[in-house]
Amino acid sequence: MVFQTHYLYPVVIEQTESNLSMYFPDFPGAAVTAVDLVEGLARAKELLAFRIVELEETGQPLPDPSAPEKIELEEASDRIVFLEVFIPPYRDAAANKAVTKNCTLPKWLRDEGDKAGLNFSLILQNGLKDALGLAKHDHSNNERAAQ
Template sequence: MKDRYVFPAVLDFADDGISVEFPDLPGAFTDAQTDEQALEMAKDCLALHLYGMEEDGEDIPQPSRPFRIELDGARTQAVTLVEVWMPPFRNKMSNRSVKKTLTIPKWLDDLAASNKVNYSHVLQEALKSELGVNERERIGGK
């Protein structure tokens, strides 16, 4: 697993926006309205796609050289290199919230509601306690 990836992207400029695809990564596709948005969306798309491949244990291919990318011959396409630095993205993904369904007795739910209990907070604290984990250890602090 690498921390830095650089892949070529094909930008296709049309009247209704800009589409972005990564020829080396089937399914990695996004679109935008402006050049700036296209590059920002391309970075997000690339990071998310590579993260998914890492999580699934897939081999990440070597990126093609930009000059080897074949365009359709129209002047509406261009190749650009897109770089992503994965550590902050991986951290963001590991800290995202996930929804879980739980079941508790109605009387306990009623009591918690009347005391304005924040279920998410209570469950997080209980899980940390049960697993013997504190936030500083989890993120590598001392």
């Protein structure tokens, strides 16, 4: 499946007595609070990016962005702002997060590796890359190594 690189979604900004609340009408439950607009927009953009990547990874469809006239505001002071997010860096970060994988090996081999101070995770990663023909230095695109 081919995904877009840029997305644009509305975020509603509500001013309270002590801070700003921001929520995405197209992503129920996706909201942030902040003390000022700059911090709030940065946090909202990051939340939007992570939510988009989460939906992509689980194969769920992304909602269409709501038109401003379709968004009901609770207070006259509420504002709608559109946030654009460039997704590839967030996809790369998600693809490179560490995950746990159990590996079974003979006790004597584990003991020898421990004595030698070997990094089992690094050895397993490099071995898998070799077996798959992936370049050892490539951490984001997992392109096939040049033959």
